[in-house]
Amino acid sequence: MPRPRSLWRWPRRLLLGLLALLLLLGGGIAGAVWWTLPASDAALRLPGLSSRVTVTLDQHGIPRIAAATEADAAMALGWVHARDRLFQMELLRRGASGRLSEIAGSATLRADRLTRTLGLARRAEADLAALPAEARALLEAYAAGVNAWIAARGRFAAPEFLVLGAPEPWRPEHSLLWAKVMGVWLSGNWRTELDRARLAAILPPETLRDLFPEDRSAGRPDLAGLGAESLGRLAAALPRFPEPGTLPDSASNAWAVAPARSASGGALLASDPHLGFQAPILWYLARIDFADGRFLAGATSPGVPLVVIGRNADLAWGFTTTHSDTQDVFVERLSGTDAYETPEGPRPFAVREEVIRVRGAAPVTLRVRETRHGPVISDLEDGPPGDRVLALAAANLAPADTAAAGLLALNRAGSVAAARAAAALITSPSQNLMLADRQGRIGMILTGRTPIRRAGDGMAPAPGWDGSHDWTGWIPFDALPHAEAPASGVLANANNRPAPPDAAAFLGAEWPEDWRFRRLAEALGARPSHDAAGFAALQRDTVSPFARTLLGPDSALRRASRPDGIAGAARDLLLGWDGDVRADRPEGLIFNAWVAASGRLALAAGGVPDGAVRPRSGFLLRVLSAAGEGGPWCGGDCPGLASRALEAAVADLATAQGPDPAAWRWGRAHVARFDHPLLRALPGLGPLTGLAAPTGGDEWTVMRGGSRGAGPNPFEHVHGAGLRLVADLADPDATFAVIATGQSGHPASRHWGDLLPLWRDGGMITLRRAADAIGGRIRLDP
Numbered sequence: 001m002p003r004p005r006s007l008w009r010w011p012r013r014l015l016l017g018l019l020a021l022l023l024l025l026g027g028g029i030a031g032a033v034w035w036t037l038p039a040s041d042a043a044l045r046l047p048g049l050s051s052r053v054t055v056t057l058d059q060h061g062i063p064r065i066a067a068a069t070e071a072d073a074a075m076a077l078g079w080v081h082a083r084d085r086l087f088q089m090e091l092l093r094r095g096a097s098g099r100l101s102e103i104a105g106s107a108t109l110r111a112d113r114l115t116r117t118l119g120l121a122r123r124a125e126a127d128l129a130a131l132p133a134e135a136r137a138l139l140e141a142y143a144a145g146v147n148a149w150i151a152a153r154g155r156f157a158a159p160e161f162l163v164l165g166a167p168e169p170w171r172p173e174h175s176l177l178w179a180k181v182m183g184v185w186l187s188g189n190w191r192t193e194l195d196r197a198r199l200a201a202i203l204p205p206e207t208l209r210d211l212f213p214e215d216r217s218a219g220r221p222d223l224a225g226l227g228a229e230s231l232g233r234l235a236a237a238l239p240r241f242p243e244p245g246t247l248p249d250s251a252s253n254a255w256a257v258a259p260a261r262s263a264s265g266g267a268l269l270a271s272d273p274h275l276g277f278q279a280p281i282l283w284y285l286a287r288i289d290f291a292d293g294r295f296l297a298g299a300t301s302p303g304v305p306l307v308v309i310g311r312n313a314d315l316a317w318g319f320t321t322t323h324s325d326t327q328d329v330f331v332e333r334l335s336g337t338d339a340y341e342t343p344e345g346p347r348p349f350a351v352r353e354e355v356i357r358v359r360g361a362a363p364v365t366l367r368v369r370e371t372r373h374g375p376v377i378s379d380l381e382d383g384p385p386g387d388r389v390l391a392l393a394a395a396n397l398a399p400a401d402t403a404a405a406g407l408l409a410l411n412r413a414g415s416v417a418a419a420r421a422a423a424a425l426i427t428s429p430s431q432n433l434m435l436a437d438r439q440g441r442i443g444m445i446l447t448g449r450t451p452i453r454r455a456g457d458g459m460a461p462a463p464g465w466d467g468s469h470d471w472t473g474w475i476p477f478d479a480l481p482h483a484e485a486p487a488s489g490v491l492a493n494a495n496n497r498p499a500p501p502d503a504a505a506f507l508g509a510e511w512p513e514d515w516r517f518r519r520l521a522e523a524l525g526a527r528p529s530h531d532a533a534g535f536a537a538l539q540r541d542t543v544s545p546f547a548r549t550l551l552g553p554d555s556a557l558r559r560a561s562r563p564d565g566i567a568g569a570a571r572d573l574l575l576g577w578d579g580d581v582r583a584d585r586p587e588g589l590i591f592n593a594w595v596a597a598s599g600r601l602a603l604a605a606g607g608v609p610d611g612a613v614r615p616r617s618g619f620l621l622r623v624l625s626a627a628g629e630g631g632p633w634c635g636g637d638c639p640g641l642a643s644r645a646l647e648a649a650v651a652d653l654a655t656a657q658g659p660d661p662a663a664w665r666w667g668r669a670h671v672a673r674f675d676h677p678l679l680r681a682l683p684g685l686g687p688l689t690g691l692a693a694p695t696g697g698d699e700w701t702v703m704r705g706g707s708r709g710a711g712p713n714p715f716e717h718v719h720g721a722g723l724r725l726v727a728d729l730a731d732p733d734a735t736f737a738v739i740a741t742g743q744s745g746h747p748a749s750r751h752w753g754d755l756l757p758l759w760r761d762g763g764m765i766t767l768r769r770a771a772d773a774i775g776g777r778i779r780l781d782p
Contacts, residue, residue, distance in 0.1 A: 033748055036159045038083045040776030044152070047782065048075060048144050055080060055778040058771035061743035061751035065288045071141040073288045073296075074305040076780055078145025078170075081284065085302035085745040086149065087158040088280060089174075090167055091677060092303045096177035097121040098356060103164055104678065105359040110380075116354040117368050117375050118184065118397060124176040127401045135405040139172035142305030146170035159746060160678065178303050179403045183396025183429040189458065190327040190377075190392055192510070195613060197329075197461050207606055210633065212510070213618030221432075221444045221483045221491045221498055251512065251704055252320040253539070253721075254434035255492035255520055256442040258485070259730075263531040266730025267436035270535040271309050271318020272721035274704050279674035279691050279753070280745045281722040283308075285737055287767045296411055297735040297767040299723050302745075306407050309725055311735055314414035314438040316727035320493045324430040324450045325457075325508030326395035328471070330373040330464030333388050340371055340389070341465035347372065373464055391464060393471060395449040396428040403428055406447070416443040416484060423447045424477045432493045438729045443484035444491045446498065449474045450507055457509045475505050492520045494702070513617045515546045515700040523702075532736055535726045538702060540762050546617055546700035547591050548579040549625065556624045557594075557646065560639035566654060567647045570661040574646075581705075583667030583696040590661060592670075592698055592707070592715060593649035594642075598624055601645050602633040614709065617700065667694030669715040670705055672760075674741050674753070689747040693760040695720075726764070733768035 040057060053076045056064040063080050067073035081089065094100050098116035100108035115121075128136065147169050150157055154166040161167055200208055252273040262268050275282055286307070287297040298310015309318050335346035349369040356364045369376040371391040378390035406425030413419040415437045423433050423445040430448030435441075451471040456462050462469035481499030483491060494516035499507065522545075523538050524530070551557065551574060558575060562568045570590045581588035599615035602623045623630035624642055634641040650661065657664040674691040695717050697703035706719030721740075728734035740759045744751035758765070766772070 032156070032162055033159050036153075036156045036162065037746060037749060041778065043779040043781070045782065046075060046079065046145065046148050046780045048141065049780060049782040051782065053780040055780065056771055056774060057776035057778070058765075059773040059775045060755060060765060061749075061775060062285045062765065062767070062771070063287070064769065064771055065286065066291075067288065068291045070138060070290075073290070074138050074141040075145035075148075077286065077288070077300065077305055078142040079149050079780065080286070080778075081300070081302040082146040082149035082157065082170075084743055084751075085280060085284060086146075086167060087160040088745045089146070089170070089303045090158075090160075092181070093170075093174045093177055096124070096181050098354065101356055101358040101364075103359055106361055109356065109358060109364065112356050113364075113366055113380055114377075116356065116366055117377060117380060118392075118394075119368070119370075119375060120177060120180040120184070121173075123397060123399070123401070124173045124180055126399060127176055127404075128173040130400050131402065132405050135408050136172065138305055138408060139175050139404065142175060143170045143172050159748070175303055175305060176401075176404055178301060179401070179428060180396065183394075186321045186429045186431075187324075187326050187394065187396060189323075189325045189508070189510075190329050190394070193327075193329045193459065193461055194390075196459065199608070199612060200460070202609070203607065207608075207632075210606075210619055210622060211608065211613055211615075213616065213622070221486075221493050251495050251516075251706070251719075253492075253494045253516060253520065253702060253704075254318040254320045254432065255490070255524065255535075256316075256434055256436040256444075257491075257524070257530050258436075258442050258489035259440040261489040261528065261530055262728075262730070263529045264728050264730035264734075266438065266728055267316075267440050267442055268530060268532060268535060268726070268728055269311075269316040269318060269434060269436040269442075270539060270724075270726045271320075271434060272539050272724045273309065273319060274706065274720050275722060276719050277672060277674050277717070277722060277740065279676050279689070279741050279747075280743075281674065281739050281741045283723040283739045284743060285739060285765070285767065287735075287769065289769055295732070295769065298725055298727075298737060299739070304407075306411050308407070309723065310737075311727045311729075312411065312414070313732055314729075315416070315419055316436045316729060316735075317410060317419060318434045318725065320432045320434070320495055322430040322432050322446055322448065322498060323495055323508065323511055324446075324448065325510070326430050326448065326450055328373075328393045328451070328453075328458050328469070329377070329461040330371070330391045330393060330469070331388055331461050332371050332373070332376070332391050332464040334386075342372060343465075343467040349376070371464065373470075390461065393451075395430070395451060395474075398427075398449065401427045415439060416441040416445075419443070420445050420482070420484075432498055434491065434493065436727070436729055440729075441485055442489075442491050443482065444493060444498070445482045445484075446480040450480070450505070451475075453506075457506070459509050475507075479505050481505060481507075490524050492517060492524060494520055513546075513700070515544070515617065516702050516704065518545045519543060519702050532726045532728045532734060536724065536736060536762065536764055539721065539724045539726075540697075541702040542581045542588075542696040542698075543702075544579045544581050544588075544591075544698060544700045547577070547581070550595070550621060551575060551577065551579070551591075552625065554625050556630075556634075556638040556642040560643040563643055563647055566659060566661055567643075567650045570650045570653075571646060573661055581666060581696050581698045581701055583670065583694045584665060586661055586664035586666065588666035588696065588698060589653065589657070589664050589669055589715070590646075590649070592666075593653055594646050595620060595624075596709070596714065597645035597649040598642060601641055601648075602630070605635055605641075606633050611710075665694075666696065666715075669713075670695055670698070670707065670717050672705075672717040672720065672740070674756070676747060679747065689752075691741055691753040691756050693756055695760070724759075724764070733766065735767040736764035737767055738764050 098112040254271040256269040283299040332340040339346040354366040373393040409422035426447035496514035496517040497511040577587040680686040697705035725737040742751040
């Protein structure tokens with residue numbers, strides 16, 4: 001008798017078939033991702049090379065490029081940049097061209113609208129044509145190297161392109177977009193103008209002066225009438241960090257000592273630029289050796305065919321942002337619907353339409369208007385006022401930007417004098433160029449175009465219709481406050497004022513606080529002689545002069561009565577603290593939480609709208625330090641406010657860290673995070689590809705640990721030194737550097753995050769000519 005067939009036979013077969021299909025699909029995806037990983041050893045032809053180029057990869061994937069000419073080196077660098085970081089380069093050009101929304105959807109629409117309004121891509125195209133022939137040739141060689149990788153790999157050029165499709169060819173002008181983006185985000189004065197104008201409409205003058213205290217620093221690198229409602233809408237329309245395509249407030253450190261202050265007998269230089277964290281980090285380490293004995297070593301940035309921060313055989317250089325006021329907002333009065341008033345009469349707007357394609361949504365058409373001062377930024381606002389508009393004048397948007405030619409000349413320079421000539425060509429952004437050469441000379445040279453104003457100090461929006469505040473030209477390069485060969489043998493800058501307030505050249509009225517500079521002055525002055533190891537250690541210094549000052553004898557917290565319970569225990573820890581913001585101690589966490597809570601209470605007492613401004617240290621000192629000065633912000637009782645703020649801060653911290661303040665740790669909350677810009681938003685892949693490390697330091701320490709400041713993780717470390725570099729000019733092999741992630745932009749690569757432990761623990765890699773260990777060999781033939 002035949003056996004009855006099971007009712008589950010076909011469903012079981014179907015399930016097995018679906019499982020097999022899923023396994024095949026998963027295997028196919030894994031295979032495709034694996035295929036996007038670049039080979040460590042390769043030999044290929046690169047048409048356009050003049051002779052063979054060899055690329056030796058060390059154990060961290062850092063290339064040593066041996067080339068005969070600059071053009072050959074640029075082509076090879078373009079190829080290895082594309083090999084390791086092509087998707088990062090894709091985001092660079094999309095972000096600067098206002099095309100992020102094509103792949104990211106509406107989340108990046110505000111950033112795209114702003115970028116299109118500023119017209120960065122159009123200006124880069126125009127600048128390319130104005131560059132010297134040799135600079136254009138170098139950009140073209142670099143683009144050829146990038147495109148050789150794209151042509152060979154197509155959509156397998158990086159894992160992200162498996163979904164996005166094969167990348168478009170790289171063009172020479174795309175390399176100019178890097179400086180355009182840096183020019184926008186490293187010069188944010190126009191946003192401060194708008195914030196101040198908005199608050200001026202609702203707060204009395206004395207309150208405004210407290211919120212934006214006058215800078216009183218010495219400025220020495222040598223160590224011896226607008227509507228608040230409308231402006232509020234415009235502020236809401238502008239992208240702000242940490243939104244995609246944005247950067248936080250900028251900060252960096254750089255210093256140098258002459259041979260008389262150096263243990264090696266050669267000049268020393270240190271540079272650690274501070275930018276927003278991401279994975280991979282902005283920087284890519286490399287060394288390039290030429291057949292004639294010249295070399296370059298240091299940090300490149302994918303998309304740029306030159307060393308941005310580093311050295312050659314005779315010169316080392318680094319950068320910090322000057323914070324010169326190179327942006328002004330002009331109020332333009334309308335004349336009819338399509339024109340605005342000028343001293344010569346009505347003038348029509350220059351108008352163009354920009355179409356922004358948005359993934360998953362309809363395209364957005366943006367009507368961009370420009371005045372004689374610059375693009376109309378108030379058109380970004382929903383419901384702009386009908387009788388006036390706001391236009392942005394910005395030095396980095398001015399035509400004939402020759403920054404690329406200047407960086408090329410800097411890479412070639414063999415002395416501080418030659419670097420000064422190169423700096424004159426770096427028209428944007430405004431930077432302090434720290435220098436040290438093999439002859440023993442050190443210097444700090446200001447770069448970038450700084451406007452001369454007919455009137456005013458650039459602190460608030462100015463009338464544009466009458467020409468009274470127009471820019472009349474640029475401060476002559478030689479009139480900028482450069483510093484060379486100081487008697488002290490030491491130069492340093494940490495974004496503090498680079499020249500005294502009474503200097504002949506007016507650079508601006510406002511500057512970041514100089515706490516990091518004070519600590520550098522203290523540390524560098526404490527020792528008669530320095531070495532590279534000491535410089536690297538100083539880059540990781542976590543002592544806060546601000547904390548020491550705020551908790552000094554005049555501290556409002558010391559004058560307050562000791563509260564009961566854990567708030568009292570937290571107060572005892574703070575008042576007995578030496579100001580070292582260590583990751584493995586609780587005091588940095590208590591201090592930062594207390595300062596944030598004090599600022600919120602004081603601003604609320606002063607009638608400042610929530611979120612309108614982030615309190616500066618000068619304001620906090622007025623409220624929490626000097627006796628009596630902060631009374632209006634404390635209701636007459638600053639010790640009471642300090643105590644209430646501590647109790648509120650401690651209550652919040654106890655929820656996350658437990659009931660014993662002595663067991664709290666700054667490093668648990670102050671975690672440096674490096675996330676892939678797209679994968680971080682995908683369930684499963686975000687945590688799988690993200691990198692993290694507990695860190696010390698905070699906003700006011702040399703090892704700057706800029707925090708998010710709001711949201712569920714307000715102390716998360718999101719901004720700091722993604723690169724640290726030290727160069728000793730006594731030895732051509734003594735170039736020491738580290739980046740915070742890894743060389744690769746491929747999340748499945750072993751070099752995705754292999755440098756993070758070294759960065760976290762203070763280690764450095766020596767960029768000598770011969771790699772310590774070989775990780776791969778690549779031969780590029782003509």
